[in-house]
Amino acid sequence: MPPSAGTLTRTLPPPPVAFDGPLALFLDMDGVLAALAPTPEAVVAEPRRTAVLEALDRTLGGRMAIISGRTIAEIDRIAGGAARSASGVHGLERRRRDGSLDRAEASPRVADAVAAFRDFAAAHSGVIVEDKGVSAGLHYRQAPEAGTQARALAEGLATDTGLVLQPGHMVLELKTPGADKGRALSAFMAETPFAGALPVMAGDDLTDEAGFSAAEALGGFGVLVGPGRETAARYGLPDVPAVLDWLEAVVEARA
């Protein structure tokens, strides 16, 4: 019997490596496939990650996608081009395996958020602004003392602009409304080659909870990476190396 999803304070069991029927894997990037680094640009392509993604894509008949808060261009840079199906910026962009692309129209208020974030960064050394077109990110990993003020700014801007506040690991993002990782997962699952497979989503961040719930609703499950918390995931893995070990074992079990 698989463990149940829901509020969990205990350690989650590790996910299975062998599955009876067709499997569809949805993978988050930062904190799952790539260890967290001081800045977004510090994360680069690595041979082990690229190799296992290519092997999964082959073994799963193309039913593998990265669903990230990063842009698809960033996913391609870090995954070494190994993720043909990808969703970026928390579901606001989605590229199918054949290269066709869906992209939400950016709210004009994103530019206001970027401008306000840049003013804040100019006054707080170490704070970084990430302009993703459809969303704006304010990173304070290198200036943790600015976190409280950064949150107050982002919350105020969310109220003023109607943008959606997406907190992450030492980052506050304001995104164009209308998408999340769960909707991206469900959209992939409605199409070839994903339709009919068992969806499994691995993630670490709050933004990944929508993906866990969507996988669960479609008969699959979520895998929470990192420390335990209240989650919709059924299984857990401690860190990025454990994720890569698990993915390699999945490939081997299907070979």
Ligand SMILES: O=P(O)(O)OC[C@H]1O[C@H](O[C@H]2O[C@H](CO)[C@@H](O)[C@H](O)[C@H]2O)[C@H](O)[C@@H](O)[C@@H]1O
């Ligand atoms: O959904 P994800 O793939 O997990 O992306 C979430 C955000 O990841 C990036 O920021 C995070 O990783 C950086 C590099 O390790 C780190 O410096 C930062 O503190 C983290 O928040 C990315 O820059 C964001 O755009 C993503 O939304």
